[in-house]
Structure formats: structure tokens, C-alpha cells
Amino acid sequence: MNRRLWLATVAATVLLVSGAVAADASIKNPDSLVIVRSADFVTLDPAWECDGQSHEIMCNLYDMLVWLDGVSLTEFAPYLSSEVPTMENGLMTLGEDGTLYIRFPIREGVFFHIVGVRQSDGSIVWKDYDSLDSAERALIVPGYGQLTPEDVKYSLLRALITDRAGSVTSDFMKLLTGGTATGMKKLSMKLAGADDFAKVDSEGLKAAFEFLDKAIAVDGDAVVLAFPNPSAASLVLFATYLNNFTVDREWAIAQGGWPGTADTWLAYHDPAVGNTALYQTANGTGPFKLVSWDRTEKTLTLARFEGYWKGPAGVKFLVRKAVPEWTTRKLMLQNGDADIIQADQALYPQLEGMEGVTVQGGLPSIGYQNPWFNWAVDKNSPAIGSGVLDGNGIPYDFFASEDVRKGFCYAFDYSAYIDEVWGGKATQVKGPILKGSLGYSDDQPQYSHDPEKAEGHFRKAFDGKLWDVGFKFTAYTTDRYSEGFKMCLNVLQQNLLAINPKFRMEIQELAWATFLGKISGDFGMPLFTMWKSPQPDPDSMVSHFMSSTGPTPQYLGAAYVALCKTEFDALIAQAAHEFDTAKRAALYDQLQRLAYERALQLFMIQPVDGLVHRDWVHGLYWNPLRGYMMIYWGVTKS
Amino acid sequence: MLHYVLRRVLLLPLIVWGLTVILFGFSMLLTPHQRVATYIRDPAELQGGPEQVERLIEKYGLDDPFHVQYWRWLKEVMSGNLGYSQSAAMPVSEAIRRFLPASVELALLAAIPTVLVGIWLGTVAGSNQGRILDHASRLAAIAGLSLPSFVFALLGLMVFYGVLPWFPPGRLGMWAAQAVNEGSFHRYTGMNVIDALLNGNLKVLADALRHLVLPVLTLAYMHMAVLVRVTRSAMLETLRQDYITTARSKGITERQVIISHALRNALLPVVTVTGTLLSTMVGGVVITETVFNYNGLGRFAATAAQQLDMPAVLGFALLFGTLVTLTNLVVDVAYAYLDPRVKLA
Numbered sequence: 003m004n005r006r007l008w009l010a011t012v013a014a015t016v017l018l019v020s021g022a023v024a025a026d027a028s029i030k031n032p033d034s035l036v037i038v039r040s041a042d043f044v045t046l047d048p049a050w051e052c053d054g055q056s057h058e059i060m061c062n063l064y065d066m067l068v069w070l071d072g073v074s075l076t077e078f079a080p081y082l083s084s085e086v087p088t089m090e091n092g093l094m095t096l097g098e099d100g101t102l103y104i105r106f107p108i109r110e111g112v113f114f115h116i117v118g119v120r121q122s123d124g125s126i127v128w129k130d131y132d133s134l135d136s137a138e139r140a141l142i143v144p145g146y147g148q149l150t151p152e153d154v155k156y157s158l159l160r161a162l163i164t165d166r167a168g169s170v171t172s173d174f175m176k177l178l179t180g181g182t183a184t185g186m187k188k189l190s191m192k193l194a195g196a197d198d199f200a201k202v203d204s205e206g207l208k209a210a211f212e213f214l215d216k217a218i219a220v221d222g223d224a225v226v227l228a229f230p231n232p233s234a235a236s237l238v239l240f241a242t243y244l245n246n247f248t249v250d251r252e253w254a255i256a257q258g259g260w261p262g263t264a265d266t267w268l269a270y271h272d273p274a275v276g277n278t279a280l281y282q283t284a285n286g287t288g289p290f291k292l293v294s295w296d297r298t299e300k301t302l303t304l305a306r307f308e309g310y311w312k313g314p315a316g317v318k319f320l321v322r323k324a325v326p327e328w329t330t331r332k333l334m335l336q337n338g339d340a341d342i343i344q345a346d347q348a349l350y351p352q353l354e355g356m357e358g359v360t361v362q363g364g365l366p367s368i369g370y371q372n373p374w375f376n377w378a379v380d381k382n383s384p385a386i387g388s389g390v391l392d393g394n395g396i397p398y399d400f401f402a403s404e405d406v407r408k409g410f411c412y413a414f415d416y417s418a419y420i421d422e423v424w425g426g427k428a429t430q431v432k433g434p435i436l437k438g439s440l441g442y443s444d445d446q447p448q449y450s451h452d453p454e455k456a457e458g459h460f461r462k463a464f465d466g467k468l469w470d471v472g473f474k475f476t477a478y479t480t481d482r483y484s485e486g487f488k489m490c491l492n493v494l495q496q497n498l499l500a501i502n503p504k505f506r507m508e509i510q511e512l513a514w515a516t517f518l519g520k521i522s523g524d525f526g527m528p529l530f531t532m533w534k535s536p537q538p539d540p541d542s543m544v545s546h547f548m549s550s551t552g553p554t555p556q557y558l559g560a561a562y563v564a565l566c567k568t569e570f571d572a573l574i575a576q577a578a579h580e581f582d583t584a585k586r587a588a589l590y591d592q593l594q595r596l597a598y599e600r601a602l603q604l605f606m607i608q609p610v611d612g613l614v615h616r617d618w619v620h621g622l623y624w625n626p627l628r629g630y631m632m633i634y635w636g637v638t639k640s
Numbered sequence: 641m642l643h644y645v646l647r648r649v650l651l652l653p654l655i656v657w658g659l660t661v662i663l664f665g666f667s668m669l670l671t672p673h674q675r676v677a678t679y680i681r682d683p684a685e686l687q688g689g690p691e692q693v694e695r696l697i698e699k700y701g702l703d704d705p706f707h708v709q710y711w712r713w714l715k716e717v718m719s720g721n722l723g724y725s726q727s728a729a730m731p732v733s734e735a736i737r738r739f740l741p742a743s744v745e746l747a748l749l750a751a752i753p754t755v756l757v758g759i760w761l762g763t764v765a766g767s768n769q770g771r772i773l774d775h776a777s778r779l780a781a782i783a784g785l786s787l788p789s790f791v792f793a794l795l796g797l798m799v800f801y802g803v804l805p806w807f808p809p810g811r812l813g814m815w816a817a818q819a820v821n822e823g824s825f826h827r828y829t830g831m832n833v834i835d836a837l838l839n840g841n842l843k844v845l846a847d848a849l850r851h852l853v854l855p856v857l858t859l860a861y862m863h864m865a866v867l868v869r870v871t872r873s874a875m876l877e878t879l880r881q882d883y884i885t886t887a888r889s890k891g892i893t894e895r896q897v898i899i900s901h902a903l904r905n906a907l908l909p910v911v912t913v914t915g916t917l918l919s920t921m922v923g924g925v926v927i928t929e930t931v932f933n934y935n936g937l938g939r940f941a942a943t944a945a946q947q948l949d950m951p952a953v954l955g956f957a958l959l960f961g962t963l964v965t966l967t968n969l970v971v972d973v974a975y976a977y978l979d980p981r982v983k984l985a
Contacts, residue, residue, distance in 0.1 A: 031814055041682075044729060053685055167695040168685055272699065276724055276731070294821050297730055298738040298935055299811060303818070321814065325933045329794055330809050333802045339814075482682055514681075515948050519674035522686075522693040553689040 029618045030338035032639055034319035038331050038340040042300045042324035046292070047280040048157070048247035049164040050273070057244060058631040062304060062320060063115075064247035064286035067106045067154065067225075069633075073625050075368070075438065075538040078241055082149060082248055082287065084109040087237060094237065102232030104240070107224045108151045112311045114250045115284075115291035117147025128253060130291075132308045146252045149287055151220040156251035158218050158225075160260055162186065163211075163267040164278070170244045173537075177240055178217045180231030186210055186271055204265070211264035233578035234586055235539035242537045242627065253285045289315040289635035300324035316621060316638035335359060335616065341639065342615040342622075344630070347424065348485040353614055360619075363612040364427030366626045368436060368538055371428075371487055372606040373477065373494070373529045375401035375410070378559025383526030385476040391464055393471040393504060400473070400528060402561050405463035407601040411449040412456035413497045414490075420607060423489045428607040433597040434547045436608050438626075440583065441540040441590020447598050449605075453501050460502065472504020477529040479509060480517035490606055491529075521557060538627050540590040541578045547603060548593060549574050569596065641976065648969045656961040660954050664710050667950050672702035678726045678948045713954065722958070723951030727944045732955035735940060740959075741830025742811060743936035746928075747921035749833070749852055750859035754921075755914060758864040759907075762871020766906070767898050769876060777868055784865025793858045793931040800854055807853045809933040816847040855932045859925060863917045870913045874906035881905075908979055915971035923960045 043055035048064050051057060068086050071079035078086045083106035087093030093105045118126040119134065120141045129138070131147065142148060158174070165171050165185045172184040183189035187199045193213060194206030217228045229236050240246070255261055259279035260270040275281070284292040289312070290304035304320040323340075325331050328349065334340035336356055345353060353361045379386050379398045387395025401407055416430045432448040435441045461469045477495075479488045491509050498505040507529070512520070520526045536542040545552045550566035570593065577589035597603070611629050613622055621637040667675065679696045680686055686693075697703055701712065716723055722732035730738070765777040800807045811832055812820060819825060819841070820832070828838050832848035878884065879902055887901045888894075922937060929939040937956070944952035 034814065036814070042729065053682065167699065168680065168692040272695075274724060275726065276729065296817070296821065297728070298742070299817065300935060301817065303821075325809075327930050327933065330797065330931060330933050333797060334809070336802060337805050337808070339808060480683070513946075515670065515674040515677035518677045518680060518686075518693070519671050522673045522676070522690055556689045556691075 029639055031321075031341075033317065034321050035317045035342070035619065035634060035637055035639065036321045036323070036340050037342045038323045038325050038334055039344045040324070040326050040328075040331070042297075043302070043322075045275055045278070045281050046284045046295065047164075047278045048249065048286075049161040049245055049280070050166055050169070050275065050278050052168065052170045052244050054629075054631055059302065059304075059322065060247055061288070061628075061631055061633045062290045062635075063284045063288045063292060064249070065112075065288050066241070066246045066248070068241050070242065070538075070625055070627060073623055075625070075627055078237075080109070082109055082112065082154065083107060096232075097228075100231065102229040102236055104227045104229070104237060105221070105224050106154070106226070108149060108154060109311065110149075110223075112149035112287050113142075113309050114147045114149065114253065114287050115307055115309075116250070116253060118143045118252060128256065132291075147250055149248070150251075151223060151225045153251045154225045154248050155218050155220050156254070156262055157248040158246070159214060159262070160249070160254070160270075161245040161247075162214055163260060163271055164273065166272050166275075173239060174243050174245070177229045177232075177236055178214060178227070180229070186267065189213065207268055208264045211267050215264070231579075233541055234581050234583075235537075235541040235578065238539045239537055239542065248287065249280065250285050254280060257283060287311065289633065290320050293319070310635070312635065315635045317634070320634055335614065338616060340616075341619050342613070345612070345614045346484050346486070347610065347612060350425075350612065350614070358617050359614065360617055361612065361614050362624070363425065364610045365612050365624045365629075366429070366438075367609055367611045367629050368536060368627045369609055370431065370434075370436075370605070370607075371490065371609045372431075372604050373491065374554065374558060374603055375407055376528050376530065376558050377402040377562040379528045380526045383520075383528075385478065385520075385526050385528055387474050387476075391467055391471055391473065394474050396473045396475045396528060399559070399561065400475070402559070403463050404601060405459040406468070407604075408449075409456045409459035409463065410494070410498075410604055411601050412452045412459065413501055414449070414494050414604060414606065415451040415497050416449075416606065417451065419490060419493045423486050423493070424607065424610060427610050429610075431605045431608050433594040433602075433605055434543045435540050435590055435594045436536075436543060439538065439540050439543065439590075440587050441544075441577075441594060443591060446591065446594050449598070449601070451497070453497075456501055460505075469502065472502060472506065474506040474508070475528045476508045476510050478517060478520060478527050479511050479530075480514050481511060482514045482517075486609070494604075540586075540593075541574070544570070544574055544577070544590065544593045544597075548597060565600070569600075641973065645969065645973065648965075648972075652962060652965050655965055656958055659957050659961045661710070663954055663957050664713070664950070665706070667948065667953075668706045668709070670948065672697045675702050675948055675950070676700075678950070681726075681947060713951070717958075722955040725944060725949055725952035725955070727947045727949040727952055728940055732951050735952065736937070736955060736959055738830070739935060739937045739940045740922075742934060743922050743925070743929075743938065745831035745833060746852065746855055746859065746925070746934065746936060747918065750856045750863070750921055751918055753856075753860040754863045754867060754917065757860075758867025759871050759910060761864070762868040762910075763875055763898065763903060763906070765868065765872040766875025767879065767894075767902075774872075778872070781865040781868040781872075784861050785869070789858065789862050789927045790931065792861065793854070793928055796854045796858055797931060807850055809851070809854075809931070811848065811851055811934060812844070813847050813851070816844050819844055851932075855928050855934050858928050858932075859921060863921065866913060866917060867910065871906065871910050874909050875902060878902045878906040904978055908975060911974050911978065912971055915967045919960075919964050919967040922963060923956070 039055060041055055043059055044053055045051050045056055048060050051060060065081045067081060067083040068078045069081050071077040080086050085091060085093060085107055087104045087106060095103050097103060113131050115131055116128050117131045119129050119138055120143050121127055126143050126146060161171050162175060163186055175184055179189060183192050190202045190206050190210040191199055193209045194202045196202050219226045251262065257279040260266060282295055289307055289310045291307045293303040293305045295302050300323060302322040306315045306318050308314050331343045332352065335343045347363060350361050350363050353359055377399060381389060381398045386398055389395050389398065391397055420426060420428045420430065429437055430448060432446045477491050479491055495507045495509060498507055521530060536546050547554050548566055548570040550563045550571050555563045555566050573589060573593055577586055580586040580589060613624060615622060618639050619637060620640065623632060673693060676693055676696050701709060713723065725732045725735045728735040761777045765774045768774045797809065801809065825839055828835050833845060836845035836848055884897060884902055887897050923941060926938040926942040929936045941956040944956065
């Protein structure tokens with residue numbers, strides 16, 4: 003009897019479970035676009051985010067004023083602004099004092115996902131716009147859910163006062179202050195004439211707010227930005243600035259967000275990630291609206307916003323999951339449980355030929371993949387070995403030698419790296435200015451794999467001593483880099499050994515925390531790689547590597563910064579403020595050639611990326627700057 | 641016995657506190673520039689240069705002395721706040737509350753076959769030494785012990801999801817997850833199987849069970865192998881005792897000899913091992929959870945450790961330390977129950 007009961011229980015369970023198994027050869031989840039990434043995103047707050055994972059979400063929940071038009075890097079399309087400002091249409095004007103005024107006329111008839119509806123008792127209740135009938139829509143309170151210039155201004159200010167550590171609001175702040183301040187505290191100190199933020203009083207705090215309040219003005223149906231000391235790239239830099247999303251002002255305040263007043267900004271400044279009012283809620287004008295964020299299952303569900311000003315999106319739901327394990331992601335794609343997955347380029351061979359799957363590799367991306375020469379390593383760093391040129395180490399300023407740098411530049415086998423690691427699809431870069439950008443031309447010089455020239459420079463370095471005794475140092479990489487990124491050091495290592503067996507570059511992979519400790523703490527890395535994606539303007543590209551105040555030089559030692567000051571800063575400033583395109587191009591060409599002549603860095607390749615998706619997904623597009631952070635409005639499944 | 645139990649329970653806070661001091665101490669061996677990695681997870685987030693790092697160190701007090709940082713954390717804990725987990729993007733207490741049911745569900749479902757089948761198979765093997773049953777069970781146990789869990793899990797996923805689309809990863813399918821998140825589905829425990837039963841939703845129940853098959857089988861097989869070996873050894877040892885010979889000579893059946901006389905004594909070491917296995921199942925099955933995309937405590941703890949998310953690591957240590965201590969206490973009490981010779985001091 004017991005055995006029969008046991009068998010019956012097992013049989014029932016099997017039937018129950020197998021009944022749930024769907025034998026389905028058609029499109030899975032036809033109403034939903036399922037995107038599976040390797041990592042979770044951080045926040046839903048558009049003023050806080052600046053990571054790619056979160057930005058992908060923002061692009062679909064919120065809109066910007068203008069945005070890159072499809073795949074273009076130079077043309078913009080109007081979004082919440084009804085027109086793209088240009089000098090020609092008069093929406094960009096130069097004041098007598100040289101201030102650039104950019105006017106964004108705000109599009110009418112745009113609604114947020116959640117709107118404020120007047121009730122019979124006079125109160126305002128926030129409701130889902132799609133769920134309202136025409137009678138209720140007539141009761142939407144002005145300013146409570148219909149886009150206004152005040153919403154745009156509030157959102158821009160909110161991002162600036164949030165200004166969390168590591169955010170990109172510094173880019174916008176520099177535009178508004180003419181480069182004299184990078185954040186709210188710095189602005190407060192500057193206006194108060196204080197050398198320490200602790201010395202800034204309430205009037206000083208207020209002054210900082212009032213400065214921005216004036217620089218971002220509402221004028222009728224438009225928002226006007228004032229950029230003192232503008233550059234030719236000002237619009238591009240603002241338009242591609244990541245925190246340029248608009249929330250509904252009244253709704254954000256109702257959620258506990260910044261009230262929008264001068265005397266309260268400090269309380270909302272630099273919050274921890276989970277401490278912002280909009281951390282796990284959203285109300286934008288974008289093509290999708292928030293349904294749920296299950297942080298336990300790392301799944302975000304968005305639903306189509308039927309009231310989107312451009313018309314409804316192609317899919318009903320957008321579901322984003324975080325699945326760190328590669329095999330699991332691959333199998334989900336294979337089985338159709340995922341429509342788009344994240345995959346490292348090195349893993350594409352596992353996907354090519356998979357039935358029903360499209361692999362688009364070799365897509366260009368704006369960015370660099372090259373090791374940086376550290377011109378002044380910490381003298382106590384174990385990476386430099388003995389610390390002297392005795393064959394068992396290098397001096398701390400090893401890479402301050404131009405001959406050493408040129409030797410490395412000629413030693414690297416660019417073709418082999420591109421062919422073997424990138425399948426021939428990456429592009430060698432000639433310098434900081436990337437292909438397709440103003441200032442780039444095909445006839446600019448670039449380093450090539452030339453062991454003879456490499457040897458020539460190495461023999462000259464350190465009065466010939468380097469060639470005789472050799473060197474030994476450690477180059478670090480980290481587990482957070484892609485495999486393609488790490489391989490460049492392996493190729494370089496072999497190339498150096500082939501030139502002189504005494505040239506020993508060891509490679510050590512560090513856990514991210516250790517790596518971070520080395521680059522931010524004691525700068526103990528002679529040669530290391532970092533990641534940075536510039537904005538699609540040559541000013542951003544050259545400033546990154548060649549400006550004394552750029553992010554890269556801060557890591558590379560005083561000698562590097564001094565060189566930037568003496569040789570590049572003036573030229574960079576001149577190019578930035580040159581509005582004649584031809585003249586501007588000539589100046590950037592000059593900077594590009596200088597970077598080559600000085601062998602500033604070991605510029606290797608402009609990396610490529612790709613898209614991996616099921617065949618039944620249509621409408622995906624690839625913008626080299628945005629990459630996978632695309633707007634899914636036009637995507638369909640069929 | 642009550643005295644003993646009370647004493648052990650009262651010692652628990654001291655044990656757990658000691659554990660947190662040790663863990664905190666280890667973390668302080670890292671420099672502030674290393675510990676800031678909790679707040680900068682990826683090179684792409686390092687947009688602000690060295691200044692960004694210094695700002696974060698100052699903001700979170702990472703360069704404060706050990707006792708200042710520890711006291712700051714302890715004060716929060718004593719007021720019921722375990723801190724914020726950067727890796728889970730939620731308060732630590734909330735993270736534990738969310739991830740614990742998944743792990744408990746998996747552990748409970750895996751524990752049943754692990755304990756029942758493991759002990760049964762080990763008993764059978766031990767009482768049939770040298771015969772086919774013994775060889776077969778030992779072979780299965782060795783395979784389970786020597787095959788890495790990662791390999792077993794991936795093989796299972798590739799066969800039963802990749803080739804035969806029977807058992808997908810995750811906890812629920814998309815439609816079931818949407819059904820569960822709807823207002824009409826009430827969350828009682830956070831365990832999908834139990835909640836589905838309590839809501840009377842057989843479809844969600846079936847989907848939840850379907851997603852549990854592979855992780856449960858993986859866990860059960862890995863841990864069963866240990867129990868089979870331990871039980872077999874214990875049975876062999878016990879069956880050699882004189883009182884067993886006496887029992888046989890009295891003429892009672894072999895089945896009675898094994899169940900009534902041998903098994904109870906053989907279970908002593910098995911109980912110890914079982915306790916450890918069960919507590920490990922709740923908090924230590926990172927690989928199984930990762931491969932099957934099953935978001936439980938193990939994965940949460942591993943991610944927190946990897947990202948140096950100290951509040952999360954310490955919160956998990958508090959929980960796990962308590963769990964292990966209580967499990968050991970239960971094991972000790974069970975020991976005393978099974979063997980009257982054992983006196984709890």
C-alpha cells in the first residue's frame with residue numbers, strides 16, 4: 003500500500019511538472035522583448051546613474067531634449083525639444099560677451115507615464131496616463147504630468163545638485179561655468195572665494211544655486227542654456243551628456259525628491275545610491291513605463307506607454323534580466339527565453355551557426371583599447387622590480403623616455419592583434435582622435451609593427467644601457483576587463499621578447515579591488531589599461547589624453563601633466579573655440595600628429611562590439627557611441 | 641539538558657560578535673583605496689579620476705580607524721540597521737529577507753532526498769558489504785564526490801534545458817513571475833512552492849517545481865554522496881559490535897537487527913554530518929545558484945564578498961554564524977537523544 007501511494011505521488015508530480023512543459027516551436031513571449039545582461043543595473047534615478055546598464059533603462063523610460071539620430075554620430079534628432087538648435091535656425095546665438103545661448107523649444111502635447119488628476123474634492127491624485135479615459139484626461143492638472151519647460155529645468159538642476167561622486171554632471175557643470183567648476187561644491191567655493199567647502203556659508207550655497215538657476219532659464223515655452231566661454235562642441239557635449247533626462251517636477255517632489263529651492267540643495271547632494279527618491283520608481287515620457295523591479299530576481303519589467311508622443315512602441319513589454327553565468331545566458335538565447343543577450347566578442351564563435359540566432363560582430367564603438375604609459379610610477383611599487391635599470395627592474399620614470407615609448411609603439415604587432423584577437427574587425431587608431439571624427443584623416447601617421455625601428459629606439463634609450471641590461475616590470479590587468487582587452491598585453495609581451503630576450507614584461511591579473519587600490523592609491527602601475535568612452539567630438543577625445551586637466555593625465559605623473567600644459571593646452575583651447583569647421587579640423591589634425599610624434603600613449607585599436615539576438619527581433623540599430631544602450635521604441639518581434 | 645541548551649543559546653551572541661570582529665579585521669587589512677571598490681564596481685564607472693575615489697573614501701569614512709568604523713557599524717546593528725548592501729542594491733536586512741526564502745526552499749527540497757536516500761543507500765551498502773548493492777552505491781557516491789558541482793550543474797542544464805527544454809533556469813518563468821507579482825497573488829513566505837500552494841495556484845506551483853528540479857537534483861546528488869559514505873562507514877563499524885552478534889543469535893530477523901539495533905547507533909556520526917550539510921545548503925551553494933540563475937543567499941554572499949561589500953558580508957556572517965551555531969546545538973541535542981551515554985555537560 004505504501005509503495006503504491008509512493009508511486010502514485012511520484013507519477014502525479016511528474017505529470018504536474020511535465021504538464022508545465024510547453025512544446026513550443028514558435029516565437030517565445032511574443033509580446034515581450036527579453037534582454038539578458040551579465041550584470042544588474044544600479045538605479046532608476048536618472049540624476050544618479052552613469053553606468054551603461056542603468057543608462058539602457060533610462061533611455062527607454064525617459065527622453066532627452068535632443069539625441070543622436072539613429073546611427074549618426076553627428077546628426078541630432080529632436081525629442082523633447084521640438085527642434086534641434088543650430089546657428090542657422092537661430093536657436094543658438096552668441097551674446098556680446100561671447101556667451102552661447104542655446105534655446106530648446108519644448109514640445110507640446112507630451113505626457114508623462116503618471117499624471118496628476120484633479121478629484122472632485124479638489125485633491126490631486128497621481129494616475130497612470132494610459133488608464134485614463136478622455137473625461138479623466140481633461141482633468142489632468144496643468145503642470146502635473148504634461149511636459150513643461152519647468153520640468154526640463156528642474157530635471158537639469160536636479161542632476162546638477164545630485165552630483166554624486168563619479169557622475170558625469172561635471173561635464174555639464176563645466177559647460178555652464180566655462181570650465182571653472184566641476185561640481186556644486188567647487189562652484190560654491192569659487193563663488194564664495196573659499197578654499198575649503200567647510201568655509202562656505204548659507205549665502206555661498208545659495209549663490210551657487212542662483213548661478214545655475216540663471217544659467218538654465220525658462221523663457222516662455224523654451225528652456226535656454228547659457229554657456230560662457232563656449233566651444234564649437236558645446237551642443238554636442240550637452241546633448242550627449244548622460245544625465246540629460248526629464249522627470250515631472252511635481253511628481254518627483256511628491257515622491258520626496260528635491261523641492262527645487264535654493265536652501266535645500268545641499269540636503270540632496272551626493273546621496274548614496276539607494277537614498278534618492280527616484281531610486282526604485284520612475285515617471286518619464288519615454289516609450290516604456292515601469293511595471294516592476296524585482297531586485298531579488300534581478301528582473302525589470304517595463305510596459306509599453308500607449309500615450310508616447312511618437313506613438314506606441316513595437317513590443318508590449320520590455321523585460322531585462324541579469325544572469326551572470328555565460329552558459330546560462332547562451333542556453334536562454336538558444337531556447338528563445340532571451341531575445342537579446344550580452345556576450346563578449348571572444349565568445350561569438352560559440353554563437354555563430356546557432357539556429358535562429360543572429361550575431362552581428364565587428365560593430366564600431368567610440369572608445370579606446372590601449373595600455374597607458376605611466377610616466378611616474380610610485381617608487382615603492384613592486385611592479386618596477388629593483389627600481390633601477392639593472393635587468394631586474396625599471397626606474398620609476400621609465401616611460402618618461404620618448405625612445406622607450408617609441409620602442410614600445412614600434413614593437414607592438416597591431417595586425418596580428420587585430421586579426422587574431424578581433425577577427426580582423428577592429429581598427430587601429432592613429433591617436434586620440436577616432437576615425438570618422440573631425441580632425442581625423444587617413445593620411446595621418448600611425449605606428450606599425452617594425453622591430454628594426456623598435457630596436458633602434460631601445461638602443462638609444464638610457465644611452466644604450468637599456469638594450470644591454472634589459473628590463474623587467476609587471477603590467478597589471480583586472481578581472482573586470484574583457485578577454486580582448488587583456489590579450490593586448492599578451493601580444494605586447496611576446497613582441498618585446500622577440501626583439502630582445504632581456505625585455506621582460508610580466509603580466510599579472512588582479513582582483514578589481516586590488517587593481518583599483520593600485521591605480522588610485524599608490525599609482526603603482528607602469529603600464530596599465532583603463533576604459534574611457536569619449537563623447538563624439540574631437541575636443542572630448544584630445545582633452546581626455548592631452549589636456550593637463552583631463553582625466554587620463556591625472557594618473558600619469560607630473561611630467562606628463564607638465565608636457566600637456568606646455569605643448570597641448572593652448573592648442574586644445576584654440577581648437578575648442580574655433581567655430582570655423584575647416585580651421586578646427588586643421589588644429590585637431592595638428593594635435594593628432596603631436597600625439598604621434600611624442601608617442602604619448604600606445605594607441606592600439608578602436609574596439610568593436612556587437613549585437614547578439616534572435617532572428618525574430620527586428621528594428622535594432624547600432625550607434626557607435628550608444629552601443630547597446632539603445633531606445634527600443636522601434637523594435638518588433640515577428 | 642535545558643541548562644545546556646540555555647547556556648549554548650546565551651553564548652551565541654558572543655560567538656557571532658567574535659566572528660564579525662574577525663571579518664571586520666580582515667577587511668581592514670585592505671587599504672581604503674581597495675575597499676572603495678564596493679562603490680566603483682567597474683572600470684567604466686571610474687569617470688571622475690582620482691578625485692572621485694578620494695571623495696568616496698571621505699564620504700563613507702573608509703580611512704577612519706578600525707575601532708571607529710567598527711563601532712559605527714555596531715551602533716547601526718544594535719539599532720536594527722544592518723547597513724546598505726551596494727552589491728544587492730538594497731538594505732542588508734532586506735536583502736537577507738528576500739534571498740533567504742529562496743535558499744530555504746531549495747535546501748528543504750534538496751534535504752529530503754539527500755537525507756532519506758543518502759541514509760537509506762548508506763545503510764543498504766553497509767549491510768550488504770561486498771555485494772553488488774554495496775559496489776553500486778559506492779560507485780555512485782564516489783562519482784558524486786569527485787565530480788565538481790559546477791560540472792554536474794552545467795551538464796544538467798545543457799542536457800535538460802539546452803537539448804531537452806524541460807527544466808529552465810531561474811525560479812519562475814516569465815508568465816508565472818508576472819502572475820506572482822500581481823496583486824491577487826499573496827506572498828506568505830517568499831517560497832514559491834509553498835506560496836503557490838497557499839494561493840491554490842497549481843500552474844504557478846507546477847512552474848516553480850519545474851524550475852527547482854535541476855538545482856534540487858544537483859544539490860541532492862552532491863550532498864547525498866557524502867551521507868552515503870558516512871552512513872556506510874558507520875554501519876560497517878556498528879555491525880561489527882558484539883551486541884549485534886548477540887541480537888542475531890537471539891534469532892530476530894536481519895531487518896530488525898539493522899533497524900532496531902544497528903541503525904540508531906550508526907546514525908550518530910551521520911547526524912553530525914547532516915547538520916553541517918543542511919546549514920551549508922542554506923548559505924553555501926553559490927555554484928548551483930549561479931549556474932541555474934537561482935538568486936539565493938549563497939550567491940548574494942559570494943557577490944558581496946567579491947565586491948568587498950562589508951555590510952552585506954557582515955550581515956550574512958551574522959545570519960550564517962547563528963544558523964551554524966543553532967544547527968550544531970540541535971545536532972548535540974540529537975546526539976544525546978540517540979545515545980544515552982552522551983551527557984550534555
